[in-house]
Amino acid sequence: MKIAILLAVSVLILSQGYGMAYGEKLTFTTDSTSYEKGSTIEVSGLISDYDASDPLEVYQLTLRVVDPKNNIVTVSQFDPNDDGTFSTSINSDGPTWKFDGDYVIMLNYGDLKGTYTFAFSVPAAGSEIMEEVVDVAEEVVDLS
Numbered sequence: 174m175k176i177a178i179l180l181a182v183s184v185l186i187l188s189q190g191y192g193m194a195y196g197e198k199l200t201f202t203t204d205s206t207s208y209e210k211g212s213t214i215e216v217s218g219l220i221s222d223y224d225a226s227d228p229l230e231v232y233q234l235t236l237r238v239v240d241p242k243n244n245i246v247t248v249s250q251f252d253p254n255d256d257g258t259f260s261t262s263i264n265s266d267g268p269t270w271k272f273d274g275d276y277v278i279m280l281n282y283g284d285l286k287g288t289y290t291f292a293f294s295v296p297a298a299g300s301e302i303m304e305e306v307v308d309v310a311e312e313v314v315d316l317s
Contacts (some may be wrong), residue, residue, distance in 0.1 A: 197222045201259075203278070207292035210270050214291070215264040220282055223257025234259055235281045241274030241295075242261035253282070271295060 208214055216236070218282025225231060233250040240246050246269040253259040263278075270293070278289045 197285055199280060199282050199287045201278075201280055201287055203289060203291055205291070207294070208265055210293070211266045214265060214278075215260065216263065216273060216280075216289075217260040218258070218280070218287075220253055220257040220259070220285065223253060225253075225255045225257075230283070232283045236263075237269045237279045238263060239277045239279065240270070240272050241276065242272060244269065246270055246276070253284075260309065265293070311312060 198221045199218065200221070201216055204215040204217075231250055231253075236247075236249050236251070237245055238247045247263060249261065249263075251259065251261050255305070273289050273294050274292070276293045278291070280289075282288045
């Protein structure tokens with residue numbers, strides 16, 4: 174009988190602990206759903222039930238961005254704000270940002286995980302020069 178009572182109490186204690194941890198969520202988004210090479214990607218979000226007063230429960234957020242071929246293109250870590258909100262910027266101008274397609278942002282905070290997918294494009298080489306030539310040609314036509 175004592176074992177049954179001990180087992181019942183243990184189950185109650187464990188289920189309450191899981192219930193509290195289950196309530197935490199990590200949510201985030203970006204300022205757009207698609208980007209072009211060289212643009213800045215603004216990421217912002219919220220860790221619900223965040224408690225900055227408990228130093229054993231405060232972690233850095235870990236951010237990874239993966240390209241369509243599953244290569245990691247950037248990794249960073251940063252602290253959330255005291256209210257559980259967070260924001261960071263990702264520069265997409267580096268040499269690892271080289272494929273068109275869907276990129277995935279992966280965020281981790283302790284045991285919490287979240288992902289966000291966005292479209293990314295890399296302009297063809299020389300396309301900026303062609304745009305400038307077209308602009309100059311249009312100005313010359315307007316002057317005539």
